[in-house]
Amino acid sequence: MARPREFDEQQALAAAMQVFWEKGYEASSISDLTSRMGIQRPSLYAAFGGKKELFEAVLGSYAGMSLAFIERRIRSAASVREAMRVYFQGIIEGAGGSNPDLGCLCVNTMVELAPHDVIFAQFTRDYQLKLTELLQGTIEDGIRTGELSSALNPAAVARALIISAIGLSVTMKARPDRSLVENAVTEILTLLE
């Protein structure tokens, strides 16, 4: 119809994600974003609407990728126990191969934006809910196959594990001693017994 975009929106979104992930929402300026996205300022507004809308797009993209990534890792584990171990270990080492102390973008958003904006409260709550359901399903599988005790309450355990995982993600941002968190994770995983 007319002149086409010279940049790839997905690629620009990925670059914006890095900026927001590293600096948080407030500390990321439009100039930070455009320079890392490799686009001009008006292009950002034309393609995404504004800073907040861009962040919403980034967060949606992140949540989708993150959930898919975690689900893949969990499903490829040999047992439920190992799946959970792998999940927590991923948090310690920085899932996605990125810098560990960036944490999870959704967790960061819960802290920075959820209290001030119902949109982000709803979104991050939903993300946490989906993660919980993923773990709950995995636990139920474990009970079905006999790996886990049928006395477990899959929903409650899953919720407890996700809350712990969020706490671990936050804890990692302060660069704690590695052995301390490893021991703590081992302890947390006894919830499966």
Add this chain to the structure above:
Amino acid sequence: MARPREFDEQQALAAAMQVFWEKGYEASSISDLTSRMGIQRPSLYAAFGGKKELFEAVLGSYAGMSLAFIERRIRSAASVREAMRVYFQGIIEGAGGSNPDLGCLCVNTMVELAPHDVIFAQFTRDYQLKLTELLQGTIEDGIRTGELSSALNPAAVARALIISAIGLSVTMKARPDRSLVENAVTEILTLLE
């Protein structure tokens, strides 16, 4: 020696704490701070040095108050199990009677500032360590009195509980369904068994 301060530094610090607690560090402007502190801009710089130094003072004050508050609550409980229950319940309801979704200022700082500033990484790590030691001592008491099993690893359990408490504090900021977190806390507290 000369003209004395017309405002109370402790009171001004408490007001600044409210601002940082509600809005986070980056989103708090000097104007936000001075208006809530009831002082003029140059007075802030004269008394505290600058925004970052003011925040450091606020954080130190908060950590001291928070640790004392938590220790008091835990020590006044009738049993170790109830002490832990009270501790987690305080996170759910918003310790100190404040708005629950403000969370813990130290946790918020871990997320917002620890990755970018070693000062805050060190400070929040130390805060978490002190909390852990407090819980560890309480657990050891419980083992000594026979309330808790001597098979427990007090240090590991304490670390696991604090990580979960941090996760709970973050979770509350997204205003989750109350019953969900209550069940999760009950599950988390089974780490004491």
Add this chain to the structure above:
DNA sequence: CTCTTTCTGTACCAATCGGTATGTAATGAT
């Protein structure tokens, strides 16, 4: 009372903030 010291309040600083108006270049449709 005078002097020195330190506080308060106004007014200001350059820099940056998020967001846009505008002119030009590039494209597809006709």
Add this chain to the structure above:
DNA sequence: ATCATTACATACCGATTGGTACAGAAAGAG
């Protein structure tokens, strides 16, 4: 080839950012 449409790039907008210079006011020291 022309034209309508859209993207790009520069340059700009008022508002706000963290931080200060400076003048006047208040208080203790002598």
